[in-house]
Amino acid sequence: MHSKDAVIAIYGPTASGKTALSLALCEQLDCEIISVDSALIYRGMNIGTAKPSAAEQAQVPHHLLDIRDPSETYSAADFQKDASALIEDIQQRGKVPLLVGGTMLYFKALLEGLSHLPESDVEVRKKLTDELHEKGLTKLHNQLQQVDPVSAERIHPNDPQRILRALEVYELSGKSLTELTKERHGQLDKPIYQFAVAPAERHVLHERIEQRFDQMLAQPFEDEVKELFARRDLHPNLPSIRSVGYRQMWQYLAGEFSYDEMRERGIIATRQLAKRQMTWLRSWPDVHWLTTGESDMEAKVFEVIQQPAKKFESKD
Incomplete structure (x- = not known):
């Protein structure tokens, strides 16, 4: 060679x-x-x-x-x-x-x-899940739109699992899922x-x-x-x-x-x-x-x- x-x-x-x-x-x-x-x-x-x-x-x-x-x-x-x-x-x-x-x-x-994404955190996930039950999925998707518009565009508004994960990543790292996935x-x-x-x-x-x-x-x-x-x-x-x-x-x-x-x-x-x-x-x-x-x-x-x-x- x-x-x-x-x-x-x-x-x-x-x-x-x-x-x-x-x-x-x-x-x-x-x-x-x-x-x-x-x-x-x-x-x-x-x-x-x-x-x-x-x-x-x-x-x-x-x-x-x-x-x-x-x-x-x-x-x-x-x-x-x-x-x-x-x-x-x-x-x-x-x-x-x-x-x-x-x-x-x-x-x-x-x-x-x-990409190095933070592992799921029980307390943060519970907090977000409680918000989901109190405010509804539309409010959480709007919240995601504010902190990570690229992920909000990609994730369907009726997909609670991915919405919760994207918000969890932001709360744990201070960075959006979009930012972190670009860092390889x-x-x-x-x-x-x-x-x-x-x-x-x-x-x-x-x-x-x-x-x-x-x-x-x-x-x-x-x-x-x-x-x-x-x-x-x-x-x-x-x-x-x-x-x-x-x-x-x-x-x-x-x-x-x-x-x-x-x-x-x-x-x-x-x-x-x-x-x-x-x-x-x-x-x-x-x-x-x-x-x-x-x-x-x-x-x-x-x-x-x-x-x-x-x-x-x-x-x-």
């Missing part, structure tokens, strides 16, 4: 071929892979997440796989801290950090940094090469998603979720069980709908996820696009990384 201290990122919607490309690059570059996926972090969730196989993990070091039990949570701030430390460690050992995944919220936290900390201070891989046509991605889902069902995905279901300490509101595919299989096992409906809902939900991922990516700055399945993907990557990399600059 031209920029020796650079990081490489491979983005893409689900089922676009990110894993295959990353492993192919690792055959030619001395890389270690950092997973950027909010489902791959969970132990015992392998089939439904398309987790790299034991052979693939033996081929190249993978990080941030199997680091949480499905009963636990993992935030974008957790990822930012862990990924930043891993990048430093990998580079200090003379290797290239290769970020691979489709959880764009994690990428955003790492590359742009995070912990941005990745390294040059980065960014690639996105996706099929040229949407229908091709839809076909790949359907094929992958059917492959999961044949492996068998149902048995994997049955083991989670049988634990009795997990429930559908956990981030792990809300993962695409797991939620639908869980609902099927709970008797909410038929097997065929579970399959259909799972495929639709995965397509919706892919659409959201593509929407994020189209607005992402400085991305080099690659087409799923094209024979010269790796050559295009190597052509780009012969040029100087630059640090990430948000469009916001």
Whole structure:
């Protein structure tokens, strides 16, 4: 690579071929892979997440796989801290950090940094809640308009949760939510090469998603979720069980709908996820696009990384 201290990122919607490309690059570059996926972090969730196989993990070091039990949570701030430390460690050992995944919220936290907002305060929240009951929501929204007109414009007048939170932030910090969200900390201070891989046509991605889902069902995905279901300490509101595919299989096992409906809902939900991922990516700055399945993907990557990399600059 031209920029020796650079990081490489491979983005893409689900089922676009990110894993295959990353492993192919690792055959030619001395890389270690950092997973950027909010489902791959969970132990015992392998089939439904398309987790790299034991052979693939033996081929190249993978990080941030199997680091949480499905009963636990993992935030974008957790990822930012862990990924930043891993990048430093990998580079200090003379290797290239290769970020691979489709959880764009994690990428955003790492590359742009995070805002430091005050944690909720019981007394302040009670005071504001009492005001809500006494004065009504319209009065509180008008109050927000005075201290934070940008947030008041963005937050619907009938949304008490967000109105209360915005007023709470102002009372605790003396700054508006708008001001604080502009102050980001912990941005990745390294040059980065960014690639996105996706099929040229949407229908091709839809076909790949359907094929992958059917492959999961044949492996068998149902048995994997049955083991989670049988634990009795997990429930559908956990981030792990809300993962695409797991939620639908869980609902099927709970008797909410038929097997065929579970399959259909799972495929639709995965397509919706892919659409959201593509929407994020189209607005992402400085991305080099690659087409799923094209024979010269790796050559295009190597052509780009012969040029100087630059640090990430948000469009916001």
